[in-house]
Amino acid sequence: xxxxxxxxxxxxxxxxxxxxxxxxxxxxxEIDAPYYRLQIARKIFxxxxxxxxxxxxxxxxxxxxxxxxxxxSEIKIVKVIGKAREELFNQGYExxxxxxxxxxxxxxxxxxxxxxxxxxxxxLPENFEFDETASTLYYAGCLPGYFMKEIANSxxxxxxxxxxxFKVIKDEICCGSPLVDLGDVASAKKFFEENLxxxxxxxxxxxxxxxxxxxxxFTKFYPEVLGKSIKVRHIVDVIADxxxxxxxxxxxxxxxxxxxxxxxLSREFGKYDAPRxxxxxxxxxxxxxxxxxxxxxxxxxxxxxxxxxxxSVQVALKRVDxxxxxxxxxxxxCPFCTFNLNYAxxxxxxxxxxxxxxxxxLKVLE
Numbered sequence: 001x002x003x004x005x006x007x008x009x010x011x012x013x014x015x016x017x018x019x020x021x022x023x024x025x026x027x028x029x030e031i032d033a034p035y036y037r038l039q040i041a042r043k044i045f046x047x048x049x050x051x052x053x054x055x056x057x058x059x060x061x062x063x064x065x066x067x068x069x070x071x072x073s074e075i076k077i078v079k080v081i082g083k084a085r086e087e088l089f090n091q092g093y094e095x096x097x098x099x100x101x102x103x104x105x106x107x108x109x110x111x112x113x114x115x116x117x118x119x120x121x122x123x124l125p126e127n128f129e130f131d132e133t134a135s136t137l138y139y140a141g142c143l144p145g146y147f148m149k150e151i152a153n154s155x156x157x158x159x160x161x162x163x164x165x166f167k168v169i170k171d172e173i174c175c176g177s178p179l180v181d182l183g184d185v186a187s188a189k190k191f192f193e194e195n196l197x198x199x200x201x202x203x204x205x206x207x208x209x210x211x212x213x214x215x216x217x218f219t220k221f222y223p224e225v226l227g228k229s230i231k232v233r234h235i236v237d238v239i240a241d242x243x244x245x246x247x248x249x250x251x252x253x254x255x256x257x258x259x260x261x262x263x264x265l266s267r268e269f270g271k272y273d274a275p276r277x278x279x280x281x282x283x284x285x286x287x288x289x290x291x292x293x294x295x296x297x298x299x300x301x302x303x304x305x306x307x308x309x310x311x312s313v314q315v316a317l318k319r320v321d322x323x324x325x326x327x328x329x330x331x332x333x334c335p336f337c338t339f340n341l342n343y344a345x346x347x348x349x350x351x352x353x354x355x356x357x358x359x360x361x362l363k364v365l366e
Contacts, residue, residue: 089183115146141211258327262334300340316344
């Protein structure tokens with residue numbers, strides 16, 4: 001804990017982080033400001049009792065990293081919040097109802113959307129053939145695999161077009177990322193271990209994923225918790241490489257498309273250029289005023305949507321409104337962003353189409 005306390009001690013109370021926080025921007029509550037969350041975390045690490053409001057402040061942080069990139073002291077705020085959640089869980093604090101439901105669903109059905117495992121591969125196109133001998137696995141993830149099947153469906157069709165030998169498996173389970181976000185790292189570790197065993201049994205040496213959360217989990221959480229992982233590529237990078245190699249082409253539409261940078265894929269892993277290079281080949285690309293490292297969060301990630309639905313939707317609506325009137329379509333490369341932005345658009349009657357990258361590209365594939 002000493003290392004985390006030292007991080008917190010770096011805070012100079014400049015409140016720069018407050019201006020960048022999407023949650024504070026909506027609630028306008030000091031307790032939801034990142035600098036205040038750091039002081040709540042200090043109490044947690046010192047095993048002091050915290051209030052219900054303080055508990056909620058730790059869990060309503062989407063860990064979008066926008067505060068972190070603006071912090072002049074370079075405090076690892078997201079790491080502190082993540083460890084604070086883990087400590088709260090280990091100290092026996094009760095999860096919020098939405099978070100408890102999310103955890104129960106993962107432990108019971110081994111996916112985060114309570115999908116029927118027997119129906120996972122229904123996202124595949126009819127009579128779709130894949131290479132059972134391939135060592136590359138298309139790992140759909142929970143949201144694309146069970147709920148937003150058009151993402152997984154379009155992804156495998158594009159991979160097939162590129163000519164990459166890959167397989168899919170019917171015993172795919174959750175990567176474990178939501179459990180880490182809830183603070184239940186012990187349960188997440190069991191999923192990590194089981195996943196690596198499944199991959200080994202199927203001869204899988206590399207993953208291609210559509211989900212930014214899965215990408216973060218295999219790239220970051222597995223090495224942190226297990227000390228090992230598996231090679232993983234996000235489908236955005238796969239498509240960008242194929243485009244450069246001439247293995248795939250798109251017809252260019254006359255419509256305007258605006259790209260939303262997912263927090264983890266962009267601020268955390270720096271994947272800014274690849275999706276833009278792809279979209280420029282398929283449409284006229286326009287930008288949000290706040291883009292790339294300065295992009296606003298969709299409000300869904302790190303289990304915020306599960307525990308604070310209305311707050312999450314309001315954060316998403318702000319982002320949708322920034323796009324309305326600037327473009328015909330909003331495209332992103334994160335299933336969570338796609339879902340939450342679309343939900344906010346639909347519930348508030350905003351006139352703009354919102355799609356995942358591969359769903360959009362399938363329409364223009366030559």
